[in-house]
Each structure stands twice: as C-alpha cells, then as structure tokens.
Amino acid sequence: MPTSAYRKLRRRFELRHLARYRKELSQHPLSAETHFEFATAANRLGLYDLCNSELKCAEYLGFKSSELTRVKLKNRARLSDPDQLDTNQFQRFSILQTHLDKLLNTGDSILDIGGGHGILSQFMPNNRYFLVEPSVNGISGLNLPFQNGCFDAVVTCHVLEHIAADARTQFIDELIRVSRKSVLIFNPFRNSELDELERLKLILEVTNADWAKEHLECGLPVLEETTGYLSSKGLAYTTTGYGDIYAALATTFMSYFAEKQRSDALGRINQHLNKSYNQLGSGAYPSNMMIEITLDTQTSRNSRANRTVVDSS
Numbered sequence: 001m002p003t004s005a006y007r008k009l010r011r012r013f014e015l016r017h018l019a020r021y022r023k024e025l026s027q028h029p030l031s032a033e034t035h036f037e038f039a040t041a042a043n044r045l046g047l048y049d050l051c052n053s054e055l056k057c058a059e060y061l062g063f064k065s066s067e068l069t070r071v072k073l074k075n076r077a078r079l080s081d082p083d084q085l086d087t088n089q090f091q092r093f094s095i096l097q098t099h100l101d102k103l104l105n106t107g108d109s110i111l112d113i114g115g116g117h118g119i120l121s122q123f124m125p126n127n128r129y130f131l132v133e134p135s136v137n138g139i140s141g142l143n144l145p146f147q148n149g150c151f152d153a154v155v156t157c158h159v160l161e162h163i164a165a166d167a168r169t170q171f172i173d174e175l176i177r178v179s180r181k182s183v184l185i186f187n188p189f190r191n192s193e194l195d196e197l198e199r200l201k202l203i204l205e206v207t208n209a210d211w212a213k214e215h216l217e218c219g220l221p222v223l224e225e226t227t228g229y230l231s232s233k234g235l236a237y238t239t240t241g242y243g244d245i246y247a248a249l250a251t252t253f254m255s256y257f258a259e260k261q262r263s264d265a266l267g268r269i270n271q272h273l274n275k276s277y278n279q280l281g282s283g284a285y286p287s288n289m290m291i292e293i294t295l296d297t298q299t300s301r302n303s304r305a306n307r308t309v310v311d312s313s
C-alpha cells in the first residue's frame with residue numbers, strides 16, 4: 001500500500017499538472033486540442049472520470065482523431081462505478097438524468113456548469129456534453145465563452161450556494177443565454193423553519209469540508225428570490241422538491257467517517273443505498289429543489305439581448 005508521504009507527493013504532482021491545463025483553458029476555453037491534451041493527462045494521472053468528460057468537451061468542439069478513440073476505449077473500463085458513488089451524489093445525478101431524459105433527444109447537447117469531474121456525462125452517454133468547472137478546467141460560469149443558444153440544455157447542480165449573493169442573477173442570466181430549450185437549477189435552498197446555520201457549522205466542525213465553509217460564507221440562496229427573478233424576466237418554470245435534509249446529513253457524516261477508516265465498506269454501503277433508497281420523492285424538508293426553466297423563442301430572445309461573446313479559442 002502506498003505510504004502517506006507517497007500519496008502526498010503524487011497529489012502535489014497532480015495539482016501542478018492540473019493547474020497548467022486549468023490556466024491554459026481559462027485563456028483558451030474553446031481550444032479542442034487543449035481539452036484533448038488535458039484528457040490524456042488526466043488518464044495518465046488516473047483521473048478517469050475527468051478524462052472522460054474532457055474527451056467529451058474535445059468532441060463537442062469538433063476534435064476528431066484515431067488517438068481520441070484509442071484513449072476513450074482505454075479509459076472506459078476504468079470509470080467510476082456509478083452504483084458505488086457517494087449516495088448524495090448518486091441521487092443528484094439520477095434526478096438530473098430523469099429530467100434530462102424527458103427533455104432531450106439522442107445527440108442533443110448538455111452544458112454542465114460546476115460539475116466537478118463531469119460524472120454527469122456518464123449518466124447521459126448518448127448526448128453531447130461540455131463541462132464548465134473553474135476549479136478543474138478554469139472556465140467560469142459567470143462569463144461563459146459560448147454564443148447564444150449553443151446548448152439544448154444547461155445544468156447546474158449545487159452551484160448557487162458557492163456564488164456570492166450579488167452575482168447570482170448574473171450567473172442565472174448566463175445559463176439562460178446559452179440554452180436553446182431548458183435550464184435545470186438543482187440546489188439546496190434556505191429553509192426558514194430550520195436552523196441552517198447550526199447544521200452547516202456542525203458539518204464544518206466535524207468534517208472541515210471546503211464546501212460547507214463556502215455555504216456559510218456565501219449563504220444558501222432563497223427559493224422565492226430566485227423564482228421571483230425568473231418571473232420578472234417572463235420565464236416559465238416549475239419547482240420540485242427532492243430528498244430529505246436529515247437523510248442527506250446522516251449520509252454526509254457516514255461518508256466522512258467511512259473514508260477516514262480507508263475501508264472498502266463504503267462502496268458496498270453506497271451500492272446498497274443507491275439501489276434501495278430513492279430520493280425521487282420528497283420529505284417534509286427536502287434537501288434539494290429542482291427549478292426547471294422552459295425557454296421559448298420570445299423569452300430566449302429577450303434574455304439574450306445585448307450580449308456578445310468573443311471566441312477566445
């Protein structure tokens with residue numbers, strides 16, 4: 001088994017390598033060649049999920065070569081087993097998949113903003129896909145490098161709470177601008193009946209998770225403020241609650257303590273929960289809300305007015 005010193009050394013090497021491509025792609029986000037080079041580097045580093053999503057980015061931008069096919073085949077067998085994903089993550093991806101399957105046809109395009117290493121692409125294998133993740137490929141969701149209406153669907157999952165409150169409407173405007181058909185915003189929202197501050201402080205105290213720190217710093221969004229903004233723009237939308245906030249809290253702590261034990265038991269636990277526990281229903285206090293925005297020609301035209309994008313590839 002690798003020593004702790006070896007793991008730390010390898011991690012530093014990975015971070016330096018990833019930082020190089022993150023910088024390049026922040027400057028040239030539409031360079032298909034750079035996305036492909038990033039994918040091959042991710043494969044060499046054992047970051048197989050990231051390799052898969054960056055290959056999809058390169059393909060979306062028109063990159064074609066026999067080498068891409070070779071890397072894709074080599075990488076495919078090493079992807080994460082979706083059934084063993086963290087239960088909270090698995091439920092999010094499954095819910096997004098349910099919505100997207102109803103909205104899209106085979107071959108339609110998806111823009112995934114804030115999607116980490118792009119695991120959503122594995123839940124939607126028959127669709128074109130592009131990942132925007134500033135911490136991974138350096139591309140910002142606040143200033144998307146795409147022309148208006150580039151994607152059939154735009155998805156953002158657990159991102160609003162990581163954006164400063166005064167920048168959230170700008171972010172939503174960008175989602176709407178680059179979508180042709182639909183925008184999905186899947187997010188936790190503030191619940192006035194619960195002590196969100198106490199819950200987040202407990203998570204941070206126990207796990208020291210960066211995401212919990214950002215939740216506290218930026219504050220959870222308010223559902224009524226978000227939907228009110230959409231209404232003010234004349235946009236049609238629906239909202240649906242999913243999951244249970246206390247079940248999500250329990251599985252968050254379960255994952256944290258199981259990972260500290262470095263045991264393979266967590267994969268088996270997740271596999272059982274992912275097979276048996278269905279969050280498509282909602283408890284009294286849902287852990288997440290889905291805002292599904294449907295765009296028509298007129299609202300799309302109004303939302304995209306006076307916005308010009310320069311192709312920086």
